[in-house]
Amino acid sequence: MFSPELRRGLGRLLALVLVVTAGLVVAGPARAATNLVQNPGVEQVDGNGFPVCWEKSGQGTNTSTIATTNDAHSGGKAMRITISAFTNGDRKAMMTENAQCAPRVSPGRQYDLSVWYKSTTAANAVTLFRHDTKLGWQYWLDPATLPATNAWTRKTVRTPPVPANTDQITWGVSIYNLGTLTTDDYELVDATAGQGVDACTDAIGCVKGKWQVMPYQSAVRGIHAVVLHNGKVLLVAGSGNDPKAFAAGTFKTAVYDPANGTFTNVATPVDLFCAGHVQLKDGRVLVMGGNKDYPTADGTVGYKGLKNSYIFDPATNKYTRTNDMLAGHWYPSATALGNGDVLSLGGLGEDSTGTTTTDYYSAAQNKWLPMDQTKQTWAWWGLYPAMVLMQDGRLFYTGSHTFGVGLPGGGASIYNYGSGAITDVPGLRRKDERDQSMSVLLPPAQAQRVWTVGGGNGDAGATAHGLTDLVDLKAANPRYTAGPVLPQGTLTGGVPQTGEQGKMYVSLVLLPDGTVFETGGALHNRADPVFEASVFNPNTNTIRAGMATDPVPRTYHSSAFLLPDGRVMAVGDNPGNGSFDTRISVYSPTYLFKGARPAITNVASTNWKYGTTQRITVNGAVTRASLIRPAAVTHSSDPNQRFVELPMTVRNGTTIDLNVTNNPNMAPAGWYMLFVHNAKGVPSVAKWVKLG
Structure with missing residues (x-):
């Protein structure tokens, strides 16, 4: 103590x-x-x-x-x-x-x-x-x-x-x-004494929420999903894990508009299948690496990583090439830093071996820095290593990754890019079975707590587990401690599971009421979909079981993410037979069945600076305000996902001043969804604001 x-x-x-x-x-x-x-x-x-x-x-x-x-x-x-x-x-x-x-x-x-x-x-x-x-x-x-x-x-x-x-x-x-x-x-x-809850407007929805499968299918295989600041969703397939499409040079991207169900096809320059991606502070999307080649037929050579890099501009729906990275990266990390720069680690290189090269993108210079300006540790971080930016500017490798076993040590570590120091973080259970587990920085980001959920080992064929672990990054010597296990679910065909519900390919979505929605997954490598969903409350460290389940299997190459209207969208499923499910599901959380929604009627300015006070108007009493960074997710990995809470000052009932953090590491520059919610946890539809 x-x-x-x-x-x-x-x-x-x-x-x-x-x-x-x-x-x-x-x-x-x-x-x-x-x-x-x-x-x-x-x-x-x-x-x-x-x-x-x-x-x-x-x-x-x-x-x-x-x-x-x-x-x-x-x-x-x-x-x-x-x-x-x-x-x-x-x-x-x-x-x-x-x-x-x-x-x-x-x-x-x-x-x-x-x-x-x-x-x-x-x-x-x-x-x-x-x-x-x-x-x-x-x-x-x-x-x-x-x-x-x-x-x-x-x-x-x-x-x-x-x-x-x-x-x-x-x-x-x-x-x-x-x-x-x-x-x-x-x-x-x-402040909450005497607050009541309105009668539920839908008995099932209020308890479990509801899923809706859209009456149309995705125009592309949604292996990568990025929520754009215009409310649309960038879906990137590249070759879509289809060697025939790769051989034919058929690479796909589409922009999906949830408001009307339309898709706009985007010319895709190379195979961005299994690339990295991150939102830049101006709202454009930096896409790095991708697939240079599929494995050879005899298996002696594996996937190869591209060192190509592109920027997708939502204003034009076009990719523009940047300079190349220092090395090839297939399954790389992509973390936005407080100053707007991007750090990329891990993946497979151009020769299909593990990339130990660190790549650093300068937002000010709009380019990847040369070797003599990039600090190297030559450390191997694995494939899609989950690297979360901490409030002091260091990176926390949560232990979540794709394929293979965990890295040496306790399975997680803190990386200081400036000094090159790597400090072990112990306590992560089954560290060698965290293949396509998922980690999130819990709400609020100011608490600096990370939750890591599930995982397996696709290479070894191990059955997935349902362990969850928590770590407090503010502690003098952070270490993981055990969290609640995932609640029981069912496999395809309605077969019930007993004990903890194991799953890999799990999705975690930060909701505007400050909870985390957990959904999707499978019990084994690209097989045995699990139908279970729950909500984790960071304030009590408890899981609420029995949420409505997505009727579509969501295993390998699936993602779920928050939409600006407070719903959750899910895409993708790529089982071992090579097929791909292009159905789109949308989940309405329980808070959407608990009465009228508050509304943000005006935002005085959509350009926010750190350490400032920003004024908004609302249509009634609200109790919380938050900024949520839009998703850029693939393979159970979105290390930039975060929920930043805002103190509020009510001026005259509906005029509210919001205090903005002065620490860019707490909320890296870029576009955010601004939500408010009332005493029942019912959120508004988001307004978009640009921070930085």
């Missing part, structure tokens, strides 16, 4: 990043609600003259004072912190971490907290800690920063749902640069 000072220090370091989390900030919590803060006006003091139920805190070697002052918002006292010489770290006054002083809370509920303040600097942040009944006191999050102001100003923010096993929280306001911060009249009230 960390010492209290170290934990608070970690909180301050994270506060240097504007961690924006779920939160309705209202003009003021309901006055009838009970204020859970002890000594909220800091009027009661102890024998040393410091407010009862408050304690001085912080870290670093700064010169500072923390004391009461008679310059109060109300009553006769307030708290004042002054940093007169700043080196690093912070200073803050926090509610005391004990049974008598720390406000009591309930898991799953949300709380409005507010404070009156004045400050000579904008280097302020609200900081929260939570008491875990199993682990003790833990840093939770910094939900908002406070701008400088000479006049008493009220800041109010709503917490995300309180995590499981949490019975108390403490909070205060930090200052982390030269200046003076004065605070008074703290308040914390239960």
Whole structure:
């Protein structure tokens, strides 16, 4: 366990990043609600003259004072912190971490907290800690920063749902640069007390959701899917895992419009089958690598990777070639970095051997950098290694990959591109059976938790397992711990399974209500489809079983992803006989059956900068706002998928200000789907905004 000072220090370091989390900030919590803060006006003091139920805190070697002052918002006292010489770290006054002083809370509920303040600097942040009944006191999050102001100003923010096993929280306001911060009249009230849920509009849909198979089929084999910022879906097949199409030079791409069911064919220059792809910050799609050749008939030479690279422009529906990569990549990773650049690792090279070359795309220069400008470790990362960008700019290799066994070590690791350091992350169970498992950065991205689900070993023919594992990347020494197993499902023909439901080719989709939809998969390599779907709640680490199942098998070369209207689209299935299912399925989650949807009626600006406040209008009460990065998914891999929560300030009922993170690593530049949802978890249709 960390010492209290170290934990608070970690909180301050994270506060240097504007961690924006779920939160309705209202003009003021309901006055009838009970204020859970002890000594909220800091009027009661102890024998040393410091407010009862408050304690001085912080870290670093700064010169500072923390004391009461008679310059109060109300009553006769307030708290004042002054940093007169700043080196690093912070200073803050926090509610005391004990049974008598720390406000009591309930898991799953949300709380409005507010404070009156004045400050000579904008280097302020609200900081929260939570008491875990199993682990003790833990840093939770910094939900908002406070701008400088000479006049008493009220800041109010709503917490995300309180995590499981949490019975108390403490909070205060930090200052982390030269200046003076004065605070008074703290308040914390239960924001969800008395909220009811409307009667379900569809008894089955409200419990399980519903699938619809479209009355038409995809124009191409949807092996790769990218949701574009115009609401359409880029479906890339290349040769579509068809050697005859490859020999004939028949390579396909189509743009699908979910609004009217139409397909627009796109001229495809090379075989982009099993390429990598990622959204650039301007909304274009960078596609890297692909298939240079299929294996020889005698099996002595395997697939070969292209080093070609292209950019797809949604405005023209055309591919434009970039310069070549340093090496061939078939099944490469593609991770967007905070500065808009892209890092690509792994895959097979032009000679069908594993690629150990790192390739780095400069967004500013619109090209792949030459060898003398690209840092190399010559490490082998496997095929489609899931590389998730962390808030400090490092990459987390989750252990999810395609084909073969796991890498040396615990199956997962943290990679620092700048220094070349690779640090093992232990604890991932069955690391050599994570072939086409899937990993996601859980909602909210600010929590820095990753969930890895299922997997098998296609090369060995091993039966897939249903294990899930969780890791907290904020921990001093991250390691995976066991999560809940996947619930039971059935195989083709309705054969029930017992125990955990094993599956590879699994799909995980971040939903706008802050949960994760899990669907699709198979029990064995390209065989035995599994019909099971569930919803994972990151706040409670629990799985809700029994969701409606896609009637179409979704095994090898299948994908599922979020549409801007809050539904989930699924494509693809490529069993071992070489056939391909081109049916399209769309899932309506349970929240779409729980009454009227809120709506974003106006977005003042669709061009958002980091660290800014953005104004929107809505048509009624909402409780959360979030940015969700659109999908770029293939082979159970979309390492750029993330859900970034936004604190909200309600100005006059329907006018809302949203605070945008100032850390590009938390939300890499690009187009995002902006959602709001109400107290029942019913989301709006998304509006598109461009961040960066």
